[in-house]
Amino acid sequence: MKLKTFLILFVITFAFSSCRKEEREFIQTPEEEILEANTNVAALIKRTASNDGSLDNIVDRANCFDIAFPYTVNVNGVEIDVNSASDYAVIECVFDQSEIDNTLNIEFPITIVLSDYSQVTINTLAEFESYTDSCNGENEYDDDIECIDFIFPIEASIFNPNNELLETITIENDNQLFDFIDDLDEDNITTLNFPLTLILFDNSEVVINNFDELEIVIDYSINLCDEDDDYDYSDDDCDNCTPSQLEDLLISCTDWEVDKLERDGNDYDNAYNGYEFNFFSDGTMSVYWNSIIEYGTWTASGSGNTLEVLINVPALPLCNNNWILHEIENCSDETKIDLRVGDEDRLRYENNCN
Structure with missing residues (x-):
C-alpha cells in the first residue's frame, strides 16, 4: 500500500514537473523581444511617450509642460474657460479679431503637467514664470519625440527569471507607457507583445x-517633422487643409470681399473696397464693382501648409500672385480665407455666408 501511494505521488509529481517544464519552454522569450531598462530602445520609447508641452503654447509659451484642464484665461478682456484642446481655437479667434497687441492672463491657481506626467500646483504668476523660464526656448532641442506615436492599446508581459509568466498588462495611453518604462524591473523579464503599430x-x-525594428524606426523619425515648438500659434493653421475644402468654400459662397491686402509690406486694404469676387468651378472668377465686371482665373493645388492658390485677374494686379493658403478662419458669422507669401504679401477674403 505504501509503495502504491509512493508511485502515485511520484507519477503526479513527475507529471506536474513535466507540465511546468513544458510551460516554461512554451513561454521562453526570445532575446530580441526582451525589453531591458537603461537601453537605447527603452529610452526612445520613453521619449516618444513623454508629455508634449508644446500643444498649449498659445497659452503658456512653454514647451516642457502643459496646463491641466479645466482652467480660465482672460484674452483681450474676454473670459474663456479652457476645458479641452478645442478651446485653443477659441483663444486664437479672439487674437485674430484684434487689430492691437493681444493680452492673455491666466487665472490662478492652476495645475501644470510636466514631461514625466507629474503634476505641480501653481498659485501665482511668479511661480508660473519660474517654470516657464526652466523650459528650453522656441525650436530648441528637447527630449520628447513628436514625429511618431504609438497606437494603443499595447500589451506587455512580465516574467520572472525562471521564465514564468507573472502578469500581462494592457497599456492604454502615453502616460501609462511612460510609467511602464520608468518602472522596468531589472530582476524580471519584460516584453511588449508584437506586432505593434505606430x-x-x-x-x-x-x-x-521586434525591438530592433522599433529602435530603428523611432530613431529615424526623430527629425522627420517640424515639432512646432514655437510660440507662433497661427503657423500651423492649415496642417489639414485640402484643395477640395478650399474650393468648396470659395465656390459655395458668393460675393467675397477683400478684408486685408498687403504687397511688399505696403497696406492696400482699401484698394478694392466694394469689389465683389466670385469663384467658379471651371477655374474662372469674376470681379464686379461700379457696374464694371472683370474676369480672371484661379486654381488650388498642394495640401496642408503648402497649399498654393494661383490668382490671375489682369485688371487687378494687386490680387495676382502664387499665394499660399495660411488659414481658413471660421470664428464668427464671418469666414475669412487668409493667403500669404512670405511676410510682406497678404490677401484675405471675407464672407458672411457661413
Whole structure:
C-alpha cells in the first residue's frame, strides 16, 4: 500500500514537473523581444511617450509642460474657460479679431503637467514664470519625440527569471507607457507583445515586429517633422487643409470681399473696397464693382501648409500672385480665407455666408 501511494505521488509529481517544464519552454522569450531598462530602445520609447508641452503654447509659451484642464484665461478682456484642446481655437479667434497687441492672463491657481506626467500646483504668476523660464526656448532641442506615436492599446508581459509568466498588462495611453518604462524591473523579464503599430506625423502607419525594428524606426523619425515648438500659434493653421475644402468654400459662397491686402509690406486694404469676387468651378472668377465686371482665373493645388492658390485677374494686379493658403478662419458669422507669401504679401477674403 505504501509503495502504491509512493508511485502515485511520484507519477503526479513527475507529471506536474513535466507540465511546468513544458510551460516554461512554451513561454521562453526570445532575446530580441526582451525589453531591458537603461537601453537605447527603452529610452526612445520613453521619449516618444513623454508629455508634449508644446500643444498649449498659445497659452503658456512653454514647451516642457502643459496646463491641466479645466482652467480660465482672460484674452483681450474676454473670459474663456479652457476645458479641452478645442478651446485653443477659441483663444486664437479672439487674437485674430484684434487689430492691437493681444493680452492673455491666466487665472490662478492652476495645475501644470510636466514631461514625466507629474503634476505641480501653481498659485501665482511668479511661480508660473519660474517654470516657464526652466523650459528650453522656441525650436530648441528637447527630449520628447513628436514625429511618431504609438497606437494603443499595447500589451506587455512580465516574467520572472525562471521564465514564468507573472502578469500581462494592457497599456492604454502615453502616460501609462511612460510609467511602464520608468518602472522596468531589472530582476524580471519584460516584453511588449508584437506586432505593434505606430503612426507617423503624416498619418501613415508602420508595423513593428521586434525591438530592433522599433529602435530603428523611432530613431529615424526623430527629425522627420517640424515639432512646432514655437510660440507662433497661427503657423500651423492649415496642417489639414485640402484643395477640395478650399474650393468648396470659395465656390459655395458668393460675393467675397477683400478684408486685408498687403504687397511688399505696403497696406492696400482699401484698394478694392466694394469689389465683389466670385469663384467658379471651371477655374474662372469674376470681379464686379461700379457696374464694371472683370474676369480672371484661379486654381488650388498642394495640401496642408503648402497649399498654393494661383490668382490671375489682369485688371487687378494687386490680387495676382502664387499665394499660399495660411488659414481658413471660421470664428464668427464671418469666414475669412487668409493667403500669404512670405511676410510682406497678404490677401484675405471675407464672407458672411457661413
